Amino acid sequence: MPKLHLKRTPQEEADHRTHKKRKRESKHARNSPEASTDKPARKWDSSDSEGDDVYGPHPPQPEAGPSSKPSYAETSDSRYKPDYDAIRAELEEARFREKMAEAFEDDDSLDRREAEMNQYPHVPDRWKTGRSRADYDHAVAADDIFKLDPRYMDEEEYAEWMRAGMYRKTHAQEYAEEQQKKASRAARRAQEKALKAETARLAKIAEDERRRKKLEKEIRRSDYAREEYQLRWRQLENATQSLLSFSDIPWPIVSAHRQKPEKKGSSKADPPPTVSLEDLTVDAIAAFLVPSAPSGPEDKKARKDKLRETILRFHPDKFEGRLLKRVCERDQQNVREAIGIVVRALNTLMEV
Incomplete structure (x- = not known):
């Protein structure tokens, strides 16, 4: 493939001519007789070098003489001689x-x-500054150091043990008074501890008694409510002409029945209980009808019979045919909803 020659711009053409001219002049200067006598040409000189320019000062030239030897700068091509003393x-x-x-x-x-x-x-106690006499007496009076075996002490511990023993002997009266005060404080602390424990024990007994009485009261209240429940159902089934409200229905929960009077023969009548749809929950019905869990087959059978009897009483078809027509009109809708809640709760308890 032939070599491509691209056309130069006028500026590139001028630079090319100038460069060729300088090369010719340099070549002519190297080949001239004056240049050959002045300095021998070197083979490594480039063709575009411009003379014999030397950078830096020239080394001093010695005076010419018959016995003078050529210098280092004259006999070698090096232009710099290092200063070894300065470098060292x-x-x-x-x-x-x-x-x-x-x-x-x-x-x-x-x-x-x-x-x-x-x-x-580690600074020994006897060398420490800012330590009061009371602190030192308290440390010496403590019996902890005398519980150690001297055979297994190091030098510092043995020295402290000896000083404590000597202080006890030389201050026997003070030591006895300190021991008496210590015993008195210990007895007082023990008495306070015993009194605190007795107070806590009596408080626990009182709390247990209060809980027991509260539980017995709840049991009596539940038993009386069950008696009232059965009595009210008998009265409700025998009566035919009375008009009933929502609270007149004997619902199977404790809060739907009157409480037993605290004193016998009391003429004070308790207000009639008020019942709402929110009171008819599964837990409340279970606590009223079957409060205890069955422990055997007989208890399970009694539980089923009790729930079945209640379902028959509150069955929607049977209840509406006998009692719903005697309920006042403003409470009939609430009675229907309550009957549905009771029946669903009884069915849930039957499956348990």
Whole structure:
């Protein structure tokens, strides 16, 4: 494939001519007789070099003489002679600075380590300052140090043990008074502890008694409500002309019945109980009809019979045919809803 020659711009053409002209002049200068006598041409000189330019100062030229020897600059092509003394001084200075920096680092490391080691120093009690006489007497009077075996003590513990023993002997009266005060404080603390325990025991007994009485009252209330439930159903079935309200229906919950008077022969009549649809829950009906869980086949049979009897009483068809027509019109809708709630709750209890 032939070589492509792209057309140059006028500026590129001018630069190309200038470059060729400089090459010709340089080549002519190297081949001239004057240039050959002045300096021998070097083989590694480029064709576009512009003369013999030398950068930096020239080395001093020695005076010509019959016995003078050619200098280093004359016999070699090197243009710079290094100053070995200055280089050696700089290296020694750098090495000295490096050693000083390492020494400072070692000092800092030792200071940090010493601070860490001295963070938790062990100072004997007798060397500590700011310690009052009362604190020292309390420490000596304590019997904990005498519970230790001297055979297994270190030097410091043995010294403290000896000082405490000597103080006890030389201050026998003070030690006896301190022991008496200590025994008095211990007896007082023991008495307070016993009194506190007795108070807690009596409070627990009173709480248990209160709970027992409350439970007995609830049981009596539930038994009386069941008696009232049966009595009211008999009266309701025998009566034919009375007009009934929602509260006149003997619903199977405790809150739907009157409470037994606290005193016998009391003429004070309790107000009639009020019942709402929210009171007819499965738990309330179960607590009223079957309060205890069955423990055997006979109890299960009695539970089923009780629930079946109640279902027959509140069956919608049977109830509407006998009693719903005697309920006043404003309460008939609520009675229908209550009957449905009771029957659904009884069916749930029958499945348990």
